[in-house]
Amino acid sequence: MARYFFDVQDGPDFVKDEDGHDCAAISDVRIAAMKALPAMIGARIPDGDGYRVSVIVRDDEDHAIYRASLTLESTWLSNRDGQ
Amino acid sequence: MFNPLARKLSLACDFEDVDRQILDDIISQSRKVGPREDIIREGDLPDDVHLVIEGFACRYKIMPNGNRQIVAFLVPGDFCDLHVAILGEMDHNIATLTPCRMVEIPRETIEELTTSNPRITRAFWWATLVDEAVLREWLAGMGQRSADRQLAHLICELYLRLKSVGLVNDHSFQMPLTQQELGDAMGLSIVHTNRMMTELRTRQFVSIQGRQIRILDVEGLTEFAQFNPNYLHLKRHRAPDEVQAFFGD
Numbered sequence: 036m037a038r039y040f041f042d043v044q045d046g047p048d049f050v051k052d053e054d055g056h057d058c059a060a061i062s063d064v065r066i067a068a069m070k071a072l073p074a075m076i077g078a079r080i081p082d083g084d085g086y087r088v089s090v091i092v093r094d095d096e097d098h099a100i101y102r103a104s105l106t107l108e109s110t111w112l113s114n115r116d117g118q
Numbered sequence: 119m120f121n122p123l124a125r126k127l128s129l130a131c132d133f134e135d136v137d138r139q140i141l142d143d144i145i146s147q148s149r150k151v152g153p154r155e156d157i158i159r160e161g162d163l164p165d166d167v168h169l170v171i172e173g174f175a176c177r178y179k180i181m182p183n184g185n186r187q188i189v190a191f192l193v194p195g196d197f198c199d200l201h202v203a204i205l206g207e208m209d210h211n212i213a214t215l216t217p218c219r220m221v222e223i224p225r226e227t228i229e230e231l232t233t234s235n236p237r238i239t240r241a242f243w244w245a246t247l248v249d250e251a252v253l254r255e256w257l258a259g260m261g262q263r264s265a266d267r268q269l270a271h272l273i274c275e276l277y278l279r280l281k282s283v284g285l286v287n288d289h290s291f292q293m294p295l296t297q298q299e300l301g302d303a304m305g306l307s308i309v310h311t312n313r314m315m316t317e318l319r320t321r322q323f324v325s326i327q328g329r330q331i332r333i334l335d336v337e338g339l340t341e342f343a344q345f346n347p348n349y350l351h352l353k354r355h356r357a358p359d360e361v362q363a364f365f366g367d
Contacts, residue, residue: 041309041312041313043309043313045313050313050316050317050320051316052309052312052313052316053316054297054312056297056298056308056312067307067308067309068309070307070309071307071308071309071310071313074265074306074307074310075265075310075313077264077265090309
């Protein structure tokens with residue numbers, strides 16, 4: 036059991052995890068990070084055509100060890116610009 | 119004697135001395151229960167109704183994949199299972215989250231009170247209806263509120279519920295819940311819950327010191343959460359005869 040810190044880059048906002056939480060196995064780190072992503076994009080409608088949320092995991096020695104990202108992409112397919 | 123049950127129920131009813139004595143007798147024998155212990159499991163046929171006097175407990179369901187959904191937080195003054203006096207078999211689990219002091223009230227006592235004491239019966243009924251109203255609010259929140267508002271809303275709710283039993287001091291109260299437990303109540307992942315808690319701290323709505331939470335900006339937090347406390351029914355709705363008596367003067 037070791038403690039990991041799950042920082043979040045939510046569009047332009049970086050949110051540092053000060054508390055961390057314990058994971059029994061390293062595979063749980065990946066599961067916890069990935070599981071969080073869809074809901075963090077959630078019902079958000081970004082201003083532009085894209086939005087990206089990442090979870091960056093640090094170990095208890097402050098080394099970044101893992102990153103998972105989810106990107107929302109959109110584009111108009113004809114000449115309409117959505118205005 | 120600190121009697122959170124009497125304190126809570128007096129929101130619903132003007133008790134007479136005899137009622138207060140009954141409510142004091144009910145809680146006179148309590149027992150300590152350790153943290154994270156199941157009190158009742160799904161399928162049990164409990165003989166007693168449980169009441170929280172100290173600490174936090176929860177109602178929960180375990181899903182087939184092993185995930186836990188917390189469907190209620192139970193705080194001092196809350197019945198865990200008043201309905202078992204009528205429904206019988208438990209359809210969910212109840213467990214302590216922190217060390218608790220609990221009271222076990224025999225079913226017969228509840229049945230006896232409901233036939234002999236209309237004021238206490240009315241108050242029990244009120245408590246059950248408020249539990250349902252809280253559940254409706256949670257359901258609406260889980261379906262419709264953004265995660266940050268959901269967490270802010272839950273904090274506003276706990277603040278008022280604990281305040282109504284005298285457990286808030288200068289906008290501070292014990293919120294001994296882990297982020298896992300908060301997440302399991304809101305249907306959010308632990309990473310997401312942590313990020314939302316950080317957000318509420320960064321916006322300076324709340325500060326957290328260990329298990330103590332302080333609301334720094336009640337108005338700001340309430341507004342952000344779009345919190346309307348009506349569902350907690352902390353304001354007395356008068357019974358028709360009382361209303362009549364009121365206007366009759």
